[in-house]
Amino acid sequence: MQFLEKIKKSIFSLIILILLIISFFVFKFALQKEKIYSPKMSENQIFTDFEVVGLIEEKQINFNEVLTGKNFYLINIWSSWCEPCKDESEYLLELKKNTPVMMIGINYKDNKKNALNFLKLYGNPFDQIFIDKQGTISINFGAYGVPETFLINEENKVLKKYIGPLNDEDVYEIKKITNN
Amino acid sequence: MIISQLGYYSLIFGLLTSIFIFFNSSIQLKKNNLVISDKTTGLIGFQFFFVFISFISLIYSFIISDFSNETVYNNSHTTKPLFYKITGTWGNHEGSLLLWLLVLTGVLLGFIFKSRNEPNNYRLLTTLFHQIIVIGFFIFVLKTSNPFNEIFPVQTEGLGLNPILQDPALGIHPPILYLGYVGTSIIFSAALASMISNYVNKSWAKNIKFWILFSWIFLTGGILLGSIWAYYELGWGGFWFWDPVENVSLMPWLSLTALLHCIVTLEKRELFKKWTIVLCIITFALSMVGTFLVRSGILNSVHTFANDPSRGIYILTFLLVLVLLSFVIFIIYENKNFTQKSEIFTLSKETAVLINNWFILYFLSVVLIGTIYPIFLDVILDEQISVGPPFYNKLILPFLIPFVLFMSIGPSMKWIKTNFKFGAKSFFVIVFTMVLSFFTVYFIGEKNIFILLLFIGFFYLLLKSLDQLREKTKNFAQIFSHTGFSLLLISILLNSFSSREIVKNIQVGESFTLKNEKIIFKKIAIEKEKNYESIVGFFEILDDKNTIINLQPEIRIYNEPEMATSEASIKTTLFKDRFITINIIKDQNFFNVRYQHKPFMIWIWISTLIIMLGGMFAIFRKNKEVNI
Numbered sequence: 001m002q003f004l005e006k007i008k009k010s011i012f013s014l015i016i017l018i019l020l021i022i023s024f025f026v027f028k029f030a031l032q033k034e035k036i037y038s039p040k041m042s043e044n045q046i047f048t049d050f051e052v053v054g055l056i057e058e059k060q061i062n063f064n065e066v067l068t069g070k071n072f073y074l075i076n077i078w079s080s081w082c083e084p085c086k087d088e089s090e091y092l093l094e095l096k097k098n099t100p101v102m103m104i105g106i107n108y109k110d111n112k113k114n115a116l117n118f119l120k121l122y123g124n125p126f127d128q129i130f131i132d133k134q135g136t137i138s139i140n141f142g143a144y145g146v147p148e149t150f151l152i153n154e155e156n157k158v159l160k161k162y163i164g165p166l167n168d169e170d171v172y173e174i175k176k177i178t179n180n
Numbered sequence: 181m182i183i184s185q186l187g188y189y190s191l192i193f194g195l196l197t198s199i200f201i202f203f204n205s206s207i208q209l210k211k212n213n214l215v216i217s218d219k220t221t222g223l224i225g226f227q228f229f230f231v232f233i234s235f236i237s238l239i240y241s242f243i244i245s246d247f248s249n250e251t252v253y254n255n256s257h258t259t260k261p262l263f264y265k266i267t268g269t270w271g272n273h274e275g276s277l278l279l280w281l282l283v284l285t286g287v288l289l290g291f292i293f294k295s296r297n298e299p300n301n302y303r304l305l306t307t308l309f310h311q312i313i314v315i316g317f318f319i320f321v322l323k324t325s326n327p328f329n330e331i332f333p334v335q336t337e338g339l340g341l342n343p344i345l346q347d348p349a350l351g352i353h354p355p356i357l358y359l360g361y362v363g364t365s366i367i368f369s370a371a372l373a374s375m376i377s378n379y380v381n382k383s384w385a386k387n388i389k390f391w392i393l394f395s396w397i398f399l400t401g402g403i404l405l406g407s408i409w410a411y412y413e414l415g416w417g418g419f420w421f422w423d424p425v426e427n428v429s430l431m432p433w434l435s436l437t438a439l440l441h442c443i444v445t446l447e448k449r450e451l452f453k454k455w456t457i458v459l460c461i462i463t464f465a466l467s468m469v470g471t472f473l474v475r476s477g478i479l480n481s482v483h484t485f486a487n488d489p490s491r492g493i494y495i496l497t498f499l500l501v502l503v504l505l506s507f508v509i510f511i512i513y514e515n516k517n518f519t520q521k522s523e524i525f526t527l528s529k530e531t532a533v534l535i536n537n538w539f540i541l542y543f544l545s546v547v548l549i550g551t552i553y554p555i556f557l558d559v560i561l562d563e564q565i566s567v568g569p570p571f572y573n574k575l576i577l578p579f580l581i582p583f584v585l586f587m588s589i590g591p592s593m594k595w596i597k598t599n600f601k602f603g604a605k606s607f608f609v610i611v612f613t614m615v616l617s618f619f620t621v622y623f624i625g626e627k628n629i630f631i632l633l634l635f636i637g638f639f640y641l642l643l644k645s646l647d648q649l650r651e652k653t654k655n656f657a658q659i660f661s662h663t664g665f666s667l668l669l670i671s672i673l674l675n676s677f678s679s680r681e682i683v684k685n686i687q688v689g690e691s692f693t694l695k696n697e698k699i700i701f702k703k704i705a706i707e708k709e710k711n712y713e714s715i716v717g718f719f720e721i722l723d724d725k726n727t728i729i730n731l732q733p734e735i736r737i738y739n740e741p742e743m744a745t746s747e748a749s750i751k752t753t754l755f756k757d758r759f760i761t762i763n764i765i766k767d768q769n770f771f772n773v774r775y776q777h778k779p780f781m782i783w784i785w786i787s788t789l790i791i792m793l794g795g796m797f798a799i800f801r802k803n804k805e806v807n808i
Contacts, residue, residue, distance in 0.1 A: 003508055003511055003512055006511045006512065006514070010511075013507075013511055016507070017507065020500070020503060020504070020507070021500075023552075024496065024500045026555065026556050026559050026560070027472070027478065027492075027496050027555070028493065028496060029559045030478050030555045030558065030559045031476055031478055031492040031493060031496070081743070083339075109743055109744060133744070133764075
């Protein structure tokens with residue numbers, strides 16, 4: 001083959017060819033991977049010193065006071081206009097039933113009526129829900145959008161962060177961590 | 181509903197036509213026909229027509245809010261204004277790919293018309309290669325992103341278009357950007373064809389130059405509109421964030437700019453043949469990479485949640501096939517057909533173009549690495565980093581100084597050999613540049629030698645470009661785009677160093693000051709619009725001459741989908757933009773107000789328009805000596 005002979009002669013083109021193929025595989029893995037990432041424990045202490053307002057009882061409270069008394073907290077950012085959140089609610093309900101975790105919902109850029117309807121329709125998996133009308137609280141957490149879920153421990157360290165809706169594997173993982 | 185069906189079948193017919201064209205042109209190639217048959221031209225016309233029908237059907241479905249169509253249901257709403265119903269057609273994955281296809285088939289049709297005097301086998305080969313891309317995209321659209329999927333039961337209301345996309349600049353941004361982005365495909369096909377048909381010469385350069393300029397102008401326009409949108413809509417007062425999505429449009433722009441300079445050298449001097457072909461391939465590959473990165477959801481971005489990995493894998497594989505194909509063709513034909521003159525350079529325009537290319541290629545690699553390095557790191561080492569403006573500033577800014585210096589002297593060089601005369605005039609320009617730069621730096625209060633050097637470089641480029649106006653044979657294309665470029669750099673630099681900002685929490689009736697201006701919060705009002713409700717803040721600005729400027733920033737609460745956006749209120753003057761945004765703080769009677777001075781903002785837009793104007797001069801100036 002003419003092509004193969006030429007390739008053999010030129011190391012430069014061979015290198016380019018190899019680089020192309022490596023890039024292809026890197027991108028391919030990146031496509032399949034992306035969603036979950038576990039941050040380094042020491043670095044990832046979330047910022048908790050701010051005021052939040054409840055969705056059901058509109059009372060203002062410091063978020064630090066919310067995070068007391070339990071070993072694990074699951075913070076879920078959701079919204080009634082978010083389609084994947086609807087599918088996600090069954091997983092959250094399962095977690096509520098089968099783990100000792102305190103479930104905290106952050107209602108992202110939503111209105112009260114729609115949010116309450118959503119909970120009525122799909123069930124309420126949360127122990128406490130706070131509103132985030134402007135999306136600023138979610139930004140504090142470093143969230144990308146809705147839905148997004150953070151598993152944190154009593155020292156406010158983020159153990160796991162899930163971008164996008166939870167699935168079976170995620171639920172299994174959360175159960176394993178929290179029931180130990 | 182029927183219209184949706186029409187669109188779908190029209191797409192299938194389009195695909196069939198493409199396959200037919202592919203075989204038809206390969207048969208004609210074998211026969212070695214001297215003229216391209218009318219049948220082929222007709223078929224290419226039909227192919228475009230089918231995609232056009234399909235595109236119109238989708239627009240129509242959006243206009244009548246046909247919620248039996250899944251794409252319409254997901255992205256539209258009956259209460260949306262007509263303009264946003266139409267622009268919503270390409271404001272989503274499926275519709276935007278249909279637009280891709282429309283432009284892709286459109287440029288081929290344009291190419292066939294514009295290349296009537298070219299050799300037949302070159303035209304046929306271009307058609308052949310282009311059909312590979314077209315067929316690939318047809319299958320992609322039909323298989324993974326069909327815009328005409330039906331949903332049952334038929335919904336009565338749609339989910340709405342993301343309010344952040346409901347903006348006039350963003351409405352026309354995708355079509356303009358795509359004309360530039362997808363326009364590079366014909367450059368790619370033609371480059372491969374010219375290589376095989378042994379046609380990499382002056383007349384080829386003349387022929388393909390139109391398409392390079394075409395893509396370059398539209399790509400510049402597309403990037404401009406995107407920046408304008410970011411400035412007015414995102415409400416941060418910035419216009420370029422080195423966001424990966426922005427970078428992927430900048431990369432083909434950079435390589436197109438390099439290509440633009442090369443193709444003229446090829447046209448005049450038959451030099452850089454191989455390099456020009458490589459740039460043609462790189463340019464298209466980069467726009468495919470961009471499409472892949474944006475459309476696959478591989479970049480963690482708010483808009484790419486419900487992503488489907490199969491789409492990404494498809495584009496990626498297709499991209500690899502195209503790149504490998506061009507690679508193989510390049511390797512085989514590399515030395516066969518490229519007889520060139522020896523490339524020995526003295527002080528000449530060729531050297532200037534070569535240096536220009538080195539620099540642009542360097543900038544391109546910086547942007548490329550900054551964009552894909554985080555992805556590689558994530559896959560290989562499982563580490564997350566984000567590459568931000570400091571990275572780009574550190575690596576690009578210092579190299580801009582020599583770059584603009586070469587850019588200043590390059591145009592006054594001659595082909596083959598230049599004898600530089602350093603006369604009183606050159607001395608005067610340098611002195612004037614120095615004085616101007618010192619004055620500017622002093623005025624903005626930056627005591628930094630590096631910034632002074634940047635200003636010296638940029639002003640020198642500006643003066644040298646304007647100086648060209650005095651020459652006998654004026655090249656407006658070059659004068660305009662180089663002047664525009666220097667103005668752009670100057671305005672960006674001034675903008676970033678003398679922007680001022682203040683953030684305050686204040687109640688109605690209170691006021692605060694920024695420099696010599698007093699900002700008074702007059703009142704608040706609530707207004708109802710068709711698809712949103714808005715809270716409008718009325719502000720009065722008293723400047724140092726006591727003139728009153730009124731600003732009314734808004735917070736819009738859209739109903740479908742429910743979402744709040746902050747609409748900045750901007751007062752533009754020739755030298756300064758006044759930019760104000762407000763935010764509500766829950767359960768408080770005060771507002772978070774952010775007031776900014778953004779100097780020379782309008783010059784950033786104007787200078788980009790001047791750059792584009794330069795490109796247009798180059799297109800419309802025919803059969804004349806065109807220099808760079």
